Amino acid sequence: MRKLNIGLLGLxxxxxxxxxxxxxxxxxxxxxxxxxxxxVKVADVRKERQRALRIPAGVFTTDAFEVIRDPKIDVIIxxxxxxxxxxxxxxxxxxxxxHVVTANKALLAEFGDEVFGLAVRRRRMIAFEASVGGGIPxxxxxxxxxxxxxxxxxxxIINGTSNYILTRMTQDGLDFQVALKQAQAKGYAEADPTLxxxxxxxxxKLAILVRFAFGGKVRFKDIHCEGISEIRSEDxxxxxxxGYRIKLLAIAKASAAGIEARVxxxxxxxxxxxxxxxxxxxxxxxxxxxxxxxxxxxRGAGQRPTTSAIISDLTDIxxxxxxxxxxxxxxxxxLRARLKVKNISSILSRYYLRFHVIDRPGVLAKIxxxxxxxxxxxxxxxxxxxxxxxxxxxxxxxHHAHERDVRDAIRLIARLDVxxxxxxxxxxxxx
Amino acid sequence: MRKLNIGLLGLxxxxxxxxxxxxxxxxxxxxxxxxxxxxVKVADVRKERQRALRIPAGVFTTDAFEVIRDPKIDVIIxxxxxxxxxxxxxxxxxxxxxHVVTANKALLAEFGDEVFGLAVRRRRMIAFEASVGGGIPxxxxxxxxxxxxxxxxxxxIINGTSNYILTRMTQDGLDFQVALKQAQAKGYAEADPTLxxxxxxxxxKLAILVRFAFGGKVRFKDIHCEGISEIRSEDxxxxxxxGYRIKLLAIAKASAAGIEARVxxxxxxxxxxxxxxxxxxxxxxxxxxxxxxxxxxxRGAGQRPTTSAIISDLTDIxxxxxxxxxxxxxxxxxLRARLKVKNISSILSRYYLRFHVIDRPGVLAKIxxxxxxxxxxxxxxxxxxxxxxxxxxxxxxxHHAHERDVRDAIRLIARLDVxxxxxxxxxxxxx
Numbered sequence: 126m127r128k129l130n131i132g133l134l135g136l137x138x139x140x141x142x143x144x145x146x147x148x149x150x151x152x153x154x155x156x157x158x159x160x161x162x163x164x165v166k167v168a169d170v171r172k173e174r175q176r177a178l179r180i181p182a183g184v185f186t187t188d189a190f191e192v193i194r195d196p197k198i199d200v201i202i203x204x205x206x207x208x209x210x211x212x213x214x215x216x217x218x219x220x221x222x223x224h225v226v227t228a229n230k231a232l233l234a235e236f237g238d239e240v241f242g243l244a245v246r247r248r249r250m251i252a253f254e255a256s257v258g259g260g261i262p263x264x265x266x267x268x269x270x271x272x273x274x275x276x277x278x279x280x281x282i283i284n285g286t287s288n289y290i291l292t293r294m295t296q297d298g299l300d301f302q303v304a305l306k307q308a309q310a311k312g313y314a315e316a317d318p319t320l321x322x323x324x325x326x327x328x329x330k331l332a333i334l335v336r337f338a339f340g341g342k343v344r345f346k347d348i349h350c351e352g353i354s355e356i357r358s359e360d361x362x363x364x365x366x367x368g369y370r371i372k373l374l375a376i377a378k379a380s381a382a383g384i385e386a387r388v389x390x391x392x393x394x395x396x397x398x399x400x401x402x403x404x405x406x407x408x409x410x411x412x413x414x415x416x417x418x419x420x421x422x423x424r425g426a427g428q429r430p431t432t433s434a435i436i437s438d439l440t441d442i443x444x445x446x447x448x449x450x451x452x453x454x455x456x457x458x459x460l461r462a463r464l465k466v467k468n469i470s471s472i473l474s475r476y477y478l479r480f481h482v483i484d485r486p487g488v489l490a491k492i493x494x495x496x497x498x499x500x501x502x503x504x505x506x507x508x509x510x511x512x513x514x515x516x517x518x519x520x521x522x523x524h525h526a527h528e529r530d531v532r533d534a535i536r537l538i539a540r541l542d543v544x545x546x547x548x549x550x551x552x553x554x555x556x
Numbered sequence: 557m558r559k560l561n562i563g564l565l566g567l568x569x570x571x572x573x574x575x576x577x578x579x580x581x582x583x584x585x586x587x588x589x590x591x592x593x594x595x596v597k598v599a600d601v602r603k604e605r606q607r608a609l610r611i612p613a614g615v616f617t618t619d620a621f622e623v624i625r626d627p628k629i630d631v632i633i634x635x636x637x638x639x640x641x642x643x644x645x646x647x648x649x650x651x652x653x654x655h656v657v658t659a660n661k662a663l664l665a666e667f668g669d670e671v672f673g674l675a676v677r678r679r680r681m682i683a684f685e686a687s688v689g690g691g692i693p694x695x696x697x698x699x700x701x702x703x704x705x706x707x708x709x710x711x712x713i714i715n716g717t718s719n720y721i722l723t724r725m726t727q728d729g730l731d732f733q734v735a736l737k738q739a740q741a742k743g744y745a746e747a748d749p750t751l752x753x754x755x756x757x758x759x760x761k762l763a764i765l766v767r768f769a770f771g772g773k774v775r776f777k778d779i780h781c782e783g784i785s786e787i788r789s790e791d792x793x794x795x796x797x798x799g800y801r802i803k804l805l806a807i808a809k810a811s812a813a814g815i816e817a818r819v820x821x822x823x824x825x826x827x828x829x830x831x832x833x834x835x836x837x838x839x840x841x842x843x844x845x846x847x848x849x850x851x852x853x854x855r856g857a858g859q860r861p862t863t864s865a866i867i868s869d870l871t872d873i874x875x876x877x878x879x880x881x882x883x884x885x886x887x888x889x890x891l892r893a894r895l896k897v898k899n900i901s902s903i904l905s906r907y908y909l910r911f912h913v914i915d916r917p918g919v920l921a922k923i924x925x926x927x928x929x930x931x932x933x934x935x936x937x938x939x940x941x942x943x944x945x946x947x948x949x950x951x952x953x954x955h956h957a958h959e960r961d962v963r964d965a966i967r968l969i970a971r972l973d974v975x976x977x978x979x980x981x982x983x984x985x986x987x
Binding site: 150154158261265266274401415418419420422423429430433434441 | 577581585589590685690692693696697700701702703839844846848850851852853854855858860861863864865866867868871872882886887
């Protein structure tokens, strides 16, 4: 029987789940997988976690570095979160010859070059299935199941909080703030929801997907990031009228000119498979040159799904060590070149534009003149009827246009005397 | 660099795809995967395939057994299809110490005990990602990505032909026969469509999923199998009125009393994720005790998706050999117990019942009396209005009832003097 000596760092929600499952299913995994997952040391700064989880004396410590230095331990599971302590701990663990399993998307997105680079130099595995899409085995699919393919594009819903909020706004007609409060009440959103609703969490995950889908280093700051806090319920209603739903998508596309990588609210045709991923569910749609479109869908967060991914990683490590690390290194070494990520201003997209205008003759002419002068052509248009002279919404959908031109045009349109308030610009995908 | 010497058997559509991709991407896979996939021998009984694919002399042969006996070859890719020759070839290849990659679901479903049993005894790998869901890496997900889970249920659309036909019937209002002809014209259905439209192909794939999801031997004949050839366009229209779509599902559920395993046309609520899988796409929805619901979606057939799966299998074999086979054996050895599959008559389900009745007073009373006497209670009812005395459809949806009772009741109802023609019984899932 293979034996894996484990050090577990961090007993928050996920760490508690991992601890409990490894205890409860210890014999089951021995029998069915032929692996004995042995928790040698468990660390958390909160001393009271020991009693809460009835962790035996000698196993619990408040010092993560004591765990890392333990020569008996093969693998460190890092569930501390954040990038300050976690970065130190992960790098130090690799230096001490440990393999690392982590769910820390911020760490891998912001310090991926450093962490993966050290793993290669020290010839140690770093496994991170739990960092994207919770229990959905999408990292394994990218690295193994779809290995025959050149990945051409990624379209994904990888932030459950935002997807839950947009679902409530769409299905119940709620405003963003009300839907956010519901998400917080349900435990889907933090007290400070910035990381989720501003798209940063999704961008972290996208950085990881891009690295392994397109095979190269990624600078996190190269990923364009827009959140959903500016989406109004009227935008959702207008999108609906045109046959679209609004989703926060993390998108990446490969082309000869470079990679596109962005997190953005997006209009998707209602029949698109991602338009039908609701509530807190995640989904990753990959397009490979051989396989075509493949979608992976499931719960993208939560204690038990994340634990499922971590145990899958542990199993893989148990089966590769000792002596089976060369393949891992080949895959990671392939990631040395830096991917060229296009600036957002150079992309081509369709757009949803919403203006609040004074309802008087000639308004549409003024706006469309500016758009036309920037080579932006209109595919659909709706102006909501009210009594003349009032402020009304005007919605335009465009054909494909250059982002740079759209931004220039919107800046000029904002100065027109018929415009009131801030304009809305949302990109359209999927047709 | 790892080196894998390959013998390829069968140059039909899939074999041609594998041959071409292994040639075209040979250098790419060397560089990115660190594996050299070397086609040592290729066999097909049709001699003209050699010229069509420009296969070098010395590589091509018409004798599959010559390939199997070649001591240089590590892995046999079996793409002959069917169960007669393929069975002989696969067993003989294992006996000659070869690993085997196959896309042959009929072989693994009908002779799985024999084939997997011999693989364990000879300590050789048998890889079969391509046998279920084409290029969708669902076998890998079951065996590796979701390894932490007890699988509780499978709901899947794994026959693209039937799904294409049902999509045409649903979206275009076509009759079965017309939709079948379209599927044949598009190359989605064979001249003899029996294997696909009668659910046999889906049952083959389900047998493989069940073996690895629930961990045990499966007798193919224990899987209950109904196809779509009796589905009428009126059933699709009535289902729609009640808020359902009809899909051919392959379903399996684990319970203390045994496994349920069946292929059947099924009413699914329109909002169910599987109800929105259309055209020739496949999708497998798994429920794990840790991860919850996870769905895998993509093209379930075709040359390039299937080739993608086969190359993933080859890569896995390259990384495990030599000397890393013990894990594989542990997983396969775990499958020695025979799974207890429930007889269909003992399952519990909701039902859609459609009768053609003479439109006169008391008809509903007569039918519902029989149902009531069998403890079957009605949740929804529609009778289509016409002039009295004509034959009209009567549709009843039931609450959960025992299959045995439903069958008994239907038999009695068929004898009532108000009934004309054959009754329709379709199970309901998903709510």
